[in-house]
Amino acid sequence: MPAGRPGPAAQSARRPPPLLPLLLLCVLGAPQAGSGADTAVISPQDPTLLIGSSLQATCSVHGDPPGATAEGLYWTLNGHRLPPELSRMLNASTLALALANLNGSRQQSGDNLMCHARDGSILAGSCLYVGLPPEKPFNISCWSKNMKDLTCRWTPGAHGETFLHTNYSLKYKLRWYGQDNTCEEYHTVGPHSCHIPKDLALFTPYEIWVEATNRLGSARSDVLTLDILDVVTTDPPPEVHVSRVGGLEDQLSVRWVSPPALKDFLFQAKYQIRYRVEDSVDWKVVDDVSNQTSCRLAGLKPGTVYFVQVRCNPFGIYGSKKAGIWSEWSHPTAASTPRSERPGPGGGACEPRGGEPSSGPVRRELKQFLGWLKKHAYCSNLSFRLYDQWRAWMQKSHKTRNQDEGILSSGRRGAARGPAR
Amino acid sequence: MSRREGNLEDPQADSSISPLPHLESKIQQTHSLARLLTKYAEQLLQEYVQHQGDPFGLPGFSPPRLPVADLSAPAPGHAGLPVPERLRLDEAALAALPPLLDVVRRRQAELNPRALRLLRRLEDAARQARALGAAVEAVLAALGAETRGPRPEPAAAAIAAATVTAGVFPAKVLGLRVCGLYREWVSRTEADLGQLAPGGPA
Numbered sequence: 001m002p003a004g005r006p007g008p009a010a011q012s013a014r015r016p017p018p019l020l021p022l023l024l025l026c027v028l029g030a031p032q033a034g035s036g037a038d039t040a041v042i043s044p045q046d047p048t049l050l051i052g053s054s055l056q057a058t059c060s061v062h063g064d065p066p067g068a069t070a071e072g073l074y075w076t077l078n079g080h081r082l083p084p085e086l087s088r089m090l091n092a093s094t095l096a097l098a099l100a101n102l103n104g105s106r107q108q109s110g111d112n113l114m115c116h117a118r119d120g121s122i123l124a125g126s127c128l129y130v131g132l133p134p135e136k137p138f139n140i141s142c143w144s145k146n147m148k149d150l151t152c153r154w155t156p157g158a159h160g161e162t163f164l165h166t167n168y169s170l171k172y173k174l175r176w177y178g179q180d181n182t183c184e185e186y187h188t189v190g191p192h193s194c195h196i197p198k199d200l201a202l203f204t205p206y207e208i209w210v211e212a213t214n215r216l217g218s219a220r221s222d223v224l225t226l227d228i229l230d231v232v233t234t235d236p237p238p239e240v241h242v243s244r245v246g247g248l249e250d251q252l253s254v255r256w257v258s259p260p261a262l263k264d265f266l267f268q269a270k271y272q273i274r275y276r277v278e279d280s281v282d283w284k285v286v287d288d289v290s291n292q293t294s295c296r297l298a299g300l301k302p303g304t305v306y307f308v309q310v311r312c313n314p315f316g317i318y319g320s321k322k323a324g325i326w327s328e329w330s331h332p333t334a335a336s337t338p339r340s341e342r343p344g345p346g347g348g349a350c351e352p353r354g355g356e357p358s359s360g361p362v363r364r365e366l367k368q369f370l371g372w373l374k375k376h377a378y379c380s381n382l383s384f385r386l387y388d389q390w391r392a393w394m395q396k397s398h399k400t401r402n403q404d405e406g407i408l409s410s411g412r413r414g415a416a417r418g419p420a421r
Numbered sequence: 422m423s424r425r426e427g428n429l430e431d432p433q434a435d436s437s438i439s440p441l442p443h444l445e446s447k448i449q450q451t452h453s454l455a456r457l458l459t460k461y462a463e464q465l466l467q468e469y470v471q472h473q474g475d476p477f478g479l480p481g482f483s484p485p486r487l488p489v490a491d492l493s494a495p496a497p498g499h500a501g502l503p504v505p506e507r508l509r510l511d512e513a514a515l516a517a518l519p520p521l522l523d524v525v526r527r528r529q530a531e532l533n534p535r536a537l538r539l540l541r542r543l544e545d546a547a548r549q550a551r552a553l554g555a556a557v558e559a560v561l562a563a564l565g566a567e568t569r570g571p572r573p574e575p576a577a578a579a580i581a582a583a584t585v586t587a588g589v590f591p592a593k594v595l596g597l598r599v600c601g602l603y604r605e606w607v608s609r610t611e612a613d614l615g616q617l618a619p620g621g622p623a
Contacts, residue, residue, distance in 0.1 A: 076476070109472060109589065109593065112473070112474055120483075121483070124590075125590030125593075126589075
């Protein structure tokens with residue numbers, strides 16, 4: 001609610017338009033007697049003001065019916081009667097109002113300031129727009145789906161609260177030539193977003209910015225420069241299948257297909273897999289799955305249902321050096337590991353495993369060793385895959401010996417595999 | 422001759438009217454449509470006042486009842502008229518409403534651009550008023566009652582131009598008036614069709 005005493009001299013204002021313009025009167029016909037229409041006018045009409053500023057307003061009666069005066073008139077704002085000490089009669093037909101330290105408008109269509117006759121009937125109205133000019137939008141981010149379009153999102157300045165309707169306009173142009181273009185499809189991925197569906201050039205940078213405008217002014221964001229190829233994302237990998245790996249109770253095999261829209265260009269695509277136990281909300285992420293369309297999850301719990309999702313990052317497309325943008329996750333696919341008499345291990349990474357699971361520290365050290373080898377010894381063929389294939393072979397051999405001999409050889413097992421559980 | 426036809430009081434009724442079951446079905450369908458639109462009109466009014474801010478929508482709010490070109494509220498004596506005459510008045514009002522609702526929608530698109538549901542309801546209301554008006558006209562034709570002659574062009578274009586230049590407060594009041602008239606006339610139409618619908622008063 002506005003507060004304060006009558007301020008200095010009333011704001012100077014143009015002669016205000018009547019409550020209904022003459023044209024509307026001609027269309028509507030003369031006001032009917034007793035309708036209360038067009039018997040007074042408020043000045044200023046529909047002013048725009050900064051939060052915290054003051055307003056001097058007047059309500060002037062037309063003298064219809066004859067002899068009408070401002071005696072007994074009063075003001076309301078948004079339905080609340082204003083204290084009489086904020087009003088004073090300027091003359092017999094004019095009641096003045098002084099509001100100070102105005103708050104932001106309650107609704108974007110404007111605060112309803114009304115002048116009432118003694119009997120409460122509404123003589124005139126004016127809508128106040130009290131707010132702030134927009135601040136500079138920032139944090140523009142954009143992405144292109146399969147190089148065909150561009151979607152951008154931004155954050156409004158001042159956390160968006162200007163109390164006035166603020167229009168945001170996303171502009172873009174080719175960096176070295178071309179005219180300014182304005183995005184037309186707004187609110188596609190949230191209130192501050194816009195989608196450019198077509199006619200985008202590749203291999204040439206765009207300049208993108210956002211302009212914010214309201215009744216009190218405008219502001220422009222910094223310019224973002226980007227090449228469409230550096231912000232490409234794609235669809236989630238389709239046809240994700242999860243299946244058991246023979247009888248191995250701690251592994252699942254995940255296979256998928258390259259996203260079809262870019263499948264001919266995904267030479268360096270990265271994939272990520274995440275999985276969780278059926279009744280858990282905690283996902284485990286495997287993010288060292290590079291440019292392959294299958295993987296094994298290992299170290300899983302036997303007899304357990306897992307949900308699995310895959311996503312793709314088409315980085316390096318057409319030679320782009322940027323990091324790329326991850327797709328959405330594929331729809332969850334579920335599968336269960338075979339049951340086992342023995343309690344299963346904890347979680348693991350996307351690494352093929354065979355035989356009994358080894359302990360975490362051993363695998364971490366092995367992973368570090370293999371990484372070092374790849375870097376320094378150019379043994380690119382060495383991988384966990386080979387290691388786990390060896391372990392699978394060891395397990396198979398071990399089971400065969402059990403069937404033949406009926407006993408376990410603890411010494412051999414300790415030499416061929418990791419520490420026993 | 423059914424009780425219903427005997428109550429039409431239309432001396433022009435003749436044997437060229439539609440077969441009775443078809444007419445009954447048409448009347449019932451139109452009545453159901455009017456009932457549905459009465460509910461929508463109420464929702465539109467509630468949505469409208471919400472976006473204009475207090476005191477719009479508050480009990481006791483009584484803005485100037487501005488006359489609207491081509492349209493006034495149902496007269497106090499409307500319910501005493503013969504049913505065909507009532508339906509003619511309903512149909513005329515329903516034909517006048519769509520351009521006025523369009524004017525209100527355009528102004529609200531400037532005043533409340535983020536009120537998407539309100540704007541959609543205003544657009545739907547214009548379409549629904551046309552549909553109901555056409556259905557009432559079809560009922561009148563099926564009853565063999567005279568329909569109105571050519572109507573004058575609606576003054577909506579002039580109202581639209583004037584509304585743009587008018588202040589915001591008068592525009593809010595005008596929109597309230599139009600939404601109120603829409604509600605009154607669809608409700609009136611529902612009641613008038615109820616006189617003809619199966620199970621209605623003879």
